[in-house]
Amino acid sequence: MxxxxxxxxxxxxxxxxxxxxxxxxxxxxxxxxxxxxxxxxxxxxxxxxxxxxxxxxxxxxxxxxxxxxxxxxxxxxxxxxxxxxxxxxxxxWLANEEKEDRFERHQQMLRELARLHTLSAREVPIKKEDRTEHYERTLQEWEKEKEFLDGFIESCERKEYMSPFELLFSLYYHDVSQALKYSTNKLKDWYEKTKDSDKARTVIIHGKVSTEHFLYDDRGYGYFMNFENARQGSPLHDLLPFLSRTLKSFPKRSDESVDWLYTYLKFFPFKEDEMLLFQSYFAHPGSIIRAAEQYHKGEQKRGERKAVQHLQRQYWLLKNTEYVAMRIDEIERQKQEAKAAAEAQQQEGAQS
Structure with a gap:
């Protein structure tokens, strides 16, 4: 029937x-x-x-x-x-047979995403005042988050008996604060780099990058589907949600996430300002701050045990992200040092 x-x-x-x-x-x-x-x-x-x-x-x-x-x-x-x-x-209807392991599948998908972004990339005019407004609004939001974190930790520490959630938050507070500080500093670096610029690079973004939306035909070629959320925007809108979903897991050192990102960057290199903005948004500990805010306001309907479990999962995401963020920072610093050394050598050669 x-x-x-x-x-x-x-x-x-x-x-x-x-x-x-x-x-x-x-x-x-x-x-x-x-x-x-x-x-x-x-x-x-x-x-x-x-x-x-x-x-x-x-x-x-x-x-x-x-x-x-x-x-x-x-x-x-x-x-x-x-x-x-x-x-x-x-x-x-594509066969979508698993011809590769998970790592290879992600590698090919990110190569194709980089190609998609490369072919659709264009520079668009941006008013300086719009950029400044975006920067000041974001900075203000993050400063409010810092105020909340500092206020919440003080209220927890004043209590004679903390709840399990408050006790766990107290243990996590330092790491959350450090991540927020790192994010804010990268945002400030980005603004310093771009405040006088009147252009930005946009691409057609897929809108929901996932291996579920990257299918293989019977020859082993990969194809994107599910373009319903496609739009013109920053390439960060494809990469950040993909990496966040990848890192939502038990604690792990995700070197494969670093490899996937640099596979993408090999085919679609970020400009210096794009990398600073990516690092800022990527490291921002938004999900764990939201979990603490919901608990503090009494908005979460989970009950204490589930609220603690939820906070713990957000902390795992924070630590997984922190590892990848630090590896990216290290790689970018090494690239800058190598570039500076090459330029110095070139100058010496020119003078002699």
Missing amino acids: EEKNRLRKASPILKHYSLEPHFVEEFGRVQKIYSNKGVFALKKIKPQHGADFIRHVQALYQKGYNRIVPIYPTGDGRYAVLYQNELFYLMP
Whole structure:
């Protein structure tokens, strides 16, 4: 019965592609369609995402970027079908067999992401006052976070008996403060570097970078799908969420995250100001500060035990991030030193 319903619902949409479905399987918002012309993937998205999504995909095609799961046009040339207030688009069904281990899969995905950003990169004018406003607003927010941290630790330490959450926060306070200080200093360095600049580099960002959205065909080539959140923006908007998700785990020294980042940077090098801003946002301990704020305001509905577990997970993320941030800092410092030494040698050679 359920199978008949799926066929009945899919048929009017597939008619626009001259396809007759024989069998339909559901995988969340994607349906696997077995038809008279082969196997396809039918994806459902919200109509408000439709126009931008198609525009960005077409822009990437025009720039020569073809590692996107192809989107088939209907018989009359449309790239999506509106049906019962939902938008649908059709793609080939990719085998997506695991031909590589996790590390290699991420490496290839980040190489492709760098290529996507390279082909779509452009400089856009930025008003100096807009940059200053963004900087001052961010700095003010982070100064308020520092005030909260200092106030909360004082209120915890004044108590004769701390709650388990307060006791744990007291142990974590120093690391959280150091991360916030590091972030703030990098933000100040970024502003000093860019305050007189009236341009910034933007790219088409994928919007949801994940190996779940990077599929392989039967020849082993990788393709991005799920471009519904694509938009013009800073490349940081793709990298930061990806790294944050990767580092949400038990405590670990994630050298592979460092390798993945530098694989990306090899193909799409950051300018000095972009690296400073990346380091600032990457190291910012926002999630653990939010956990403490929710507890302090009594907003969290978890109960003490779950609140403690949540705080501990945010601390693991903080420490995992700290390790990667320090490795990046070390690598960038070595690069700067090597560059300065090369320039000094060049000057000596010119003088002699």
